[in-house]
Amino acid sequence: MSERAFLIASKVEAFVRDVVIPYEKDPRVAVHGHGPPEDLVQEMREKARAASVLTPHILADGRHLTQRETAAVLTKSGLSPLGPLACNTQAPDEGNMYLLGHVGNEEQKARFLSPLVAGEARSAFFMTEPADDGGAGSDPSMMKTECYLDGDHWVINGRKAFITGAAGAKVGIIMAKSKDGACMFLVDLPSTAIRIERVLDTIDSSMPGGHSIVTIDDLRVPSDQMLGMSGDGFKYAQVRLSPARLSHCMRWLGAGIRAQEIASAYACRRYAFGKPLIDHEGVGFMLAENLIDLKQCELIIDWAAGVLDSGSLGTVETSMAKVAVSEALMRVADKCVQVMGGTGVSGDTVVEQIFREVRAFRIYDGPTEVHKWSLAKKVKRDQSSAQA
Ligand SMILES: Cc1cc2nc3c(=O)[nH]c(=O)nc-3n(C[C@H](O)[C@H](O)[C@H](O)COP(=O)(O)OP(=O)(O)OC[C@H]3O[C@@H](n4cnc5c(N)ncnc54)[C@H](O)[C@@H]3O)c2cc1C
Numbered sequence: 114m115s116e117r118a119f120l121i122a123s124k125v126e127a128f129v130r131d132v133v134i135p136y137e138k139d140p141r142v143a144v145h146g147h148g149p150p151e152d153l154v155q156e157m158r159e160k161a162r163a164a165s166v167l168t169p170h171i172l173a174d175g176r177h178l179t180q181r182e183t184a185a186v187l188t189k190s191g192l193s194p195l196g197p198l199a200c201n202t203q204a205p206d207e208g209n210m211y212l213l214g215h216v217g218n219e220e221q222k223a224r225f226l227s228p229l230v231a232g233e234a235r236s237a238f239f240m241t242e243p244a245d246d247g248g249a250g251s252d253p254s255m256m257k258t259e260c261y262l263d264g265d266h267w268v269i270n271g272r273k274a275f276i277t278g279a280a281g282a283k284v285g286i287i288m289a290k291s292k293d294g295a296c297m298f299l300v301d302l303p304s305t306a307i308r309i310e311r312v313l314d315t316i317d318s319s320m321p322g323g324h325s326i327v328t329i330d331d332l333r334v335p336s337d338q339m340l341g342m343s344g345d346g347f348k349y350a351q352v353r354l355s356p357a358r359l360s361h362c363m364r365w366l367g368a369g370i371r372a373q374e375i376a377s378a379y380a381c382r383r384y385a386f387g388k389p390l391i392d393h394e395g396v397g398f399m400l401a402e403n404l405i406d407l408k409q410c411e412l413i414i415d416w417a418a419g420v421l422d423s424g425s426l427g428t429v430e431t432s433m434a435k436v437a438v439s440e441a442l443m444r445v446a447d448k449c450v451q452v453m454g455g456t457g458v459s460g461d462t463v464v465e466q467i468f469r470e471v472r473a474f475r476i477y478d479g480p481t482e483v484h485k486w487s488l489a490k491k492v493k494r495d496q497s498s499a500q501a
Contacts, residue, residue: 114181117182121166121169121170122185122189123189125189125196128160128164128166128200129190129192129193129200132161134193136195137195147318147321148278148321149198151281151321154198154199161199167200167201169186169200170183170187175214177211177214179422180356180421181419181422184414187207187360188366191366191367191371192367194319194463203364204320204357204361205237206229208238208354209284210236212286213225213226213299216352217299225299228284235278235283236282236284237285238285238353239273239276239288240253241274242272246272248274253295253350256290257272257290258270258272258288258290259291260334261291262336263333267291267296269287269289269306270332271289272310275325275477276324277324278321279322279325279327280312280325281322283302285300285307286299287329288350291343294343294344295347296339296343296346297341298340299334299340300338307327307329308328309326309327311325311326317469318469319466319470354478355428355431356431358431358432358435359417359418359427361478362413362414366411368446368467369406369407373404373445373449375449375453376448376449376452376464380453383454396452406445410441413434417433428487432488433484436485440481443474450468
């Protein structure tokens with residue numbers, strides 16, 4: 114790890130452990146709601162700003178840390194489910210900032226990116242569409258939301274689903290289909306043409322605004338708010354998707370480490386049948402297997418991050434990492450719950466929340482099966498070219 118990454122990561126870790134973790138017991142944190150309220154987020158961000166750990170993965174001159182450095186920092190921010198929110202390293206903002214930084218022009222960056230980097234605004238990414246409409250989900254090419262040019266404005270119509278943080282966000286990145294193909298637009302939120310039908314009740318509770326179903330009705334967007342070129346939307350989505358899915362792995366690794374810490378402490382202090390739980394082989398093995406899984410997660414993230422740092426899109430490598438890490442951390446969280454008995458399924462520790470929330474990670478940013486399916490296609494391609 115580089116020295117600057119080590120220093121930033123150490124500061125972030127100290128901040129999360131000393132300042133953020135106590136907020137986990139704050140009564141404002143919803144247990145099964147639609148995420149922490151805005152005032153709590155801003156209060157934590159004030160403290161992060163004062164501690165110089167707000168948006169720690171983006172340097173003062175606007176450059177990003179390398180992906181390997183980002184891994185060190187985001188993993189520490191993930192030690193609490195509130196950490197990424199406090200430090201402004203959370204999804205979807207972190208991925209949206211990355212996309213805007215790489216694809217936005219100077220005007221777009223000044224208007225839409227700056228408030229995000231400053232932690233003053235939240236953003237939402239509008240790609241998925243309701244399954245009942247037959248819209249984009251695992252297969253983004255099924256996108257039904259349409260856009261057409263009318264004078265110097267684009268007009269957008271459609272419905273979107275699972276839009277994280279749409280309620281309360283100030284910046285939106287909307288994907289729609291023109292006659293050229295997929296497009297991306299930057300929009301100010303809220304907008305009267307973007308109606309939140311409902312916020313879904315989901316398994317997780319750490320994202321402000323929750324996840325919404327949204328109707329977009331004759332939204333008029335000035336043409337200079339298109340991100341890049343008409344028809345290139347999926348190309349830009351790819352720029353965002355590989356690093357974004359890897360940064361989910363980074364934050365979730367932090368959560369897995371924290372769950373393991375809590376479960377290990379429990380197993381060492383709790384007695385059953387005359388000895389600490391850790392001395393019962395069944396318990397010791399569960400925690401040992403977790404150590405192995407956590408180390409493997411760290412190594413595959415580091416490897417995939419290195420591939421991105423080399424300039425590659427890293428599609429294959431981040432798919433492999435996303436499957437390996439999301440599946441491993443589900444196992445880790447499940448074992449932590451088991452080691453802690455009844456306490457593990459109670460809200461007395463954050464292990465219960467981590468267990469619940471990591472479940473969704475196996476679905477968003479590409480379900481495990483979709484990544485495996487695309488990897489299988491690569492196996493077939495490689496086989497065909499070897500035979501040719
Ligand atoms: C908590 C959460 C937050 C989200 N936030 C956002 C957001 O902010 N913005 C946004 O645009 N989207 C968001 N999403 C949506 C997410 O990206 C989609 O849920 C995901 O792409 C899967 O689409 P789907 O739900 O329509 O599942 P479907 O496409 O209906 O797929 C269902 C299941 O089918 C299986 N499957 C699909 N294709 C294949 C295949 N080729 N091979 C084998 N099995 C397959 C998989 O097991 C998959 O889980 C979020 C989702 C969740 C759960």
